[in-house]
Amino acid sequence: MELTDLINHVKVIQVAGNVQRKDVSSIEYDSRKVKKNSVFVAVKGYRTDGHLFVMDAINKGAVAVVVEEDSNIPDEIFIHADIAKIVVHNTRIALAELSKGFYKDPTLKLKLIGITGTNGKTTTAFILKNIFETAGIKTGLIGTIANYIGSEKIDSKLTTPESNDLNHFFFEMLNNGCENAVMEVSSHSLVLNRVFGLNFSGAIFTNITSDHLDFHQTFENYLKAKKILFDLLSSDSVAVINADDESSLKIVSDSKAKKVTYGKDETSDYVISSIRYDLDGTNFILTTGGSSFNVNTRLIGEFNAYNAAAAFALADHFGIAKEIIIEGIYSTPFVPGRFEVIGSGKKKAIVDYSHTADSLEKAILALRQIIGSDRQLVTVFGCGGDRDKTKRPIMGRVATGLSDLVIITSDNPRTENPLQIINEIKQGVVKNNFIVIENRYEAIKYAIQKSKDDAAILIAGKGHETYQEINGIRNHFSDQETAREFLN
Numbered sequence: 185m186e187l188t189d190l191i192n193h194v195k196v197i198q199v200a201g202n203v204q205r206k207d208v209s210s211i212e213y214d215s216r217k218v219k220k221n222s223v224f225v226a227v228k229g230y231r232t233d234g235h236l237f238v239m240d241a242i243n244k245g246a247v248a249v250v251v252e253e254d255s256n257i258p259d260e261i262f263i264h265a266d267i268a269k270i271v272v273h274n275t276r277i278a279l280a281e282l283s284k285g286f287y288k289d290p291t292l293k294l295k296l297i298g299i300t301g302t303n304g305k306t307t308t309a310f311i312l313k314n315i316f317e318t319a320g321i322k323t324g325l326i327g328t329i330a331n332y333i334g335s336e337k338i339d340s341k342l343t344t345p346e347s348n349d350l351n352h353f354f355f356e357m358l359n360n361g362c363e364n365a366v367m368e369v370s371s372h373s374l375v376l377n378r379v380f381g382l383n384f385s386g387a388i389f390t391n392i393t394s395d396h397l398d399f400h401q402t403f404e405n406y407l408k409a410k411k412i413l414f415d416l417l418s419s420d421s422v423a424v425i426n427a428d429d430e431s432s433l434k435i436v437s438d439s440k441a442k443k444v445t446y447g448k449d450e451t452s453d454y455v456i457s458s459i460r461y462d463l464d465g466t467n468f469i470l471t472t473g474g475s476s477f478n479v480n481t482r483l484i485g486e487f488n489a490y491n492a493a494a495a496f497a498l499a500d501h502f503g504i505a506k507e508i509i510i511e512g513i514y515s516t517p518f519v520p521g522r523f524e525v526i527g528s529g530k531k532k533a534i535v536d537y538s539h540t541a542d543s544l545e546k547a548i549l550a551l552r553q554i555i556g557s558d559r560q561l562v563t564v565f566g567c568g569g570d571r572d573k574t575k576r577p578i579m580g581r582v583a584t585g586l587s588d589l590v591i592i593t594s595d596n597p598r599t600e601n602p603l604q605i606i607n608e609i610k611q612g613v614v615k616n617n618f619i620v621i622e623n624r625y626e627a628i629k630y631a632i633q634k635s636k637d638d639a640a641i642l643i644a645g646k647g648h649e650t651y652q653e654i655n656g657i658r659n660h661f662s663d664q665e666t667a668r669e670f671l672n
Contacts, residue, residue: 521647537647
């Protein structure tokens with residue numbers, strides 16, 4: 185696409201320099217990726233500002249630079265370099281508009297479903313993708329664990345990538361025959377306009393509890409961020425919401441979409457009842473339109489009944505036959521690091537991504553219900569550094585209050601002192617049933633080797649992650665690998 189045509193997709197304040205009739209090679213927000221005839225968009229990030237790298241982009245052959253601060257670099261530099269300087273109100277929105285135009289608005293041709301909430305996004309996305317593919321519909325996925333174009337797996341760095349990466353993924357999905365796409369939509373991405381301009385055919389709200397307050401500051405701001413997704417929906421789309429979450433009505437209060445509810449609440453459009461689960465999976469009854477269906481999933485816990493019900497409701501609205509939906513739910517494999525059971529003997533380890541107080545409590549309660557009161561329940565967990573500190577003592581209270589033994593350890597301390605994080609967790613403990621082992625490898629080793637022969641060990645917080653980030657450096661580490669080493 186020529187630069188002159190591409191600019192028409194953006195709301196421009198001012199253009200200086202030379203707008204050349206050249207084909208744009210790429211849209212970039214990272215100056216290191218700029219090549220000849222790229223358009224560089226200067227985005228303000230957490231740690232740095234893209235406006236500081238405008239000269240780098242010019243020197244690498246950018247055909248245009250998009251900025252929101254007009255005073256940094258004089259127009260003469262652009263005129264001398266024979267390139268365009270495009271001034272906009274918001275470069276994040278401009279990035280979304282440009283990439284949408286560059287990749288020919290791919291979500292107009294895909295059925296795109298966004299999933300948001302504090303917990304359950306990843307699992308619900310995997311279930312929904314499997315349902316669609318059971319129905320013979322090739323489906324892409326964008327999420328925390330990985331991105332998929334059909335069956336092709338692509339590593340994921342962000343739950344929801346930047347807007348130009350998203351549009352590129354959707355473009356590639358179309359080129360590879362995908363008809364549908366499922367994506368996790370984080371609160372960060374909504375506030376930062378990463379999903380601006382995307383055409384959602386549907387959205388799911390799983391639940392909301394306190395999280396990410398380091399970024400949002402207040403729960404109210406966090407709620408408003410989640411709400412943005414449903415405000416974006418058109419009257420032709422559907423909003424599937426958890427009727428048992430008291431924030432659901434606020435989330436969809438201004439949405440134009442058709443509202444569909446699921447939950448235990450008997451007024452729900454899809455009523456969940458008779459939930460039973462063990463370490464082999466979960467079974468429940470789902471009633472809708474006067475008919476009841478027996479639903480089985482290999483995924484474990486009441487929360488996974490909710491995730492499956494949400495996916496059922498969305499797929500049903502999209503016209504997938506109910507028997508195919510039920511088959512797709514049952515055939516969904518374990519989602520990596522989501523209540524993943526490890527061990528073939530009496531002693532079992534359960535690796536789970538639960539990294540909020542609410543998700544940790546649900547994971548421990550689910551495990552206790554499965555094993556009963558006679559078997560020992562051991563919880564190994566820590567809290568991430570440079571993230572919401574308010575949840576640390578709450579998670580200490582939850583873990584010690586519900587477990588027989590707790591090993592408080594390190595998670596991803598990032599740039600924080602691990603012992604300081606642990607001390608903040610300890611402020612919430614309610615029983616003297618814990619020990620501190622900072623080294624996560626040693627903590628898991630202790631939990632497995634020192635626990636009773638039929639113990640269940642919940643290893644919480646990192647889930648699917650295969651690294652531990654300490655002082656900005658990621659070192660290989662897997663809870664699953666470590667658990668298998670000592671269980672074997």
